[in-house]
Amino acid sequence: MSSIHAPHLYRVVLIDDDILLHKLLEMYLFEHHYQLQSLSCGEEIRDFISQQTPDLILLDIMLPGKDGLHWLNWLKHNYPNIPVMLLSAKKSAEERLIGLEFGADDYLTKPFHPKELLIRIRKIMRHPTLANKHVTYQIGSNLFNPAHEHLERNNQLIKLTTQESSLLQFFCQRPDEILTRDCISQALNGNEHQPLNRSIDMTINRLRKKLGDHASNPRYLCTVWRKGYRLTLAP
Known part of the structure; x- marks a missing residue:
C-alpha cells in the first residue's frame, strides 16, 4: 500500500494489482492535484474505508481472490454514496453492461490513456451530489x-x-x-x-x-x- 499526498482535492483510491499502473497514475494524478491511495486487492478496502472515506474508487475487475464485481457489490451495499469506476481489460459491450448493472458509475477499458481517466474523474467530481x-x-x-x-x-x-x-x-x-x-x-x-x-x-x-x-x-x-x-x- 502506498500513497502520495496532494492538499485539499479529491481523494481517489485505486484497487488494482498492477504495480506499474499504480506508479503511473500516482504521478500523473499528483501532477493534476489529486491524491491517490493505492490498494493491491479488494480485501484491503475494508480496513481502509473504515478509517477514511474516499471521494472516488477506481476498481479493477480482475483482482486476486474475489473479483472486482464482488467488491463493487459490497461497496454499493455498504457505502452506496461513494462513486466507483470499474477498470477492465474486457472490452465487450456485455462486460461493460454487467459492470454498470452492478452499480458502477463508469467503466473504462484497459489500456487507457491517463488523460481519459482524468477527464472521466473530473466528470464524476463535477456532479457532487452523485x-x-x-x-x-x-x-x-x-x-x-x-x-x-x-x-x-x-x-x-x-x-x-x-x-x-x-x-x-x-x-x-x-x-x-x-x-x-x-x-x-x-x-x-x-x-x-x-x-x-x-x-x-x-x-x-x-x-x-x-x-x-x-x-x-x-x-x-x-x-x-x-x-x-x-x-x-x-x-
Whole structure:
C-alpha cells in the first residue's frame, strides 16, 4: 500500500494489482492535484474505508481472490454514496453492461490513456451530489441539502444555484481546510484559476449572504489572507 499526498482535492483510491499502473497514475494524478491511495486487492478496502472515506474508487475487475464485481457489490451495499469506476481489460459491450448493472458509475477499458481517466474523474467530481445523494450539512443555523440545492434556516428555504451548491459542498467535504482558488477551480471547472477571473470570489460573496454571514467579519466562509478560503461549520 502506498500513497502520495496532494492538499485539499479529491481523494481517489485505486484497487488494482498492477504495480506499474499504480506508479503511473500516482504521478500523473499528483501532477493534476489529486491524491491517490493505492490498494493491491479488494480485501484491503475494508480496513481502509473504515478509517477514511474516499471521494472516488477506481476498481479493477480482475483482482486476486474475489473479483472486482464482488467488491463493487459490497461497496454499493455498504457505502452506496461513494462513486466507483470499474477498470477492465474486457472490452465487450456485455462486460461493460454487467459492470454498470452492478452499480458502477463508469467503466473504462484497459489500456487507457491517463488523460481519459482524468477527464472521466473530473466528470464524476463535477456532479457532487452523485457521491452524497442523501447527505446534509449543518452550517451554524443553516441546514444544507446538496441534492436539492438549498439551505434551510428558521424554517425558510433559501435556493442555491448549481454553482453555489457545488462550491458549498466542496467546502463542506473539507471543513476547516484552507482551499486555494486554484484548488477550487480545478475541482469545479477542471482548470487552474485565472487571476482576472473573479467568479469564485463572487460566488463566495453570494454564499455568504445566503448563509446569513457578515461580509466584513464572516463566521462561516472566511478569507485566509493570500491563501484562499476556509469553511467553519460551527463557529
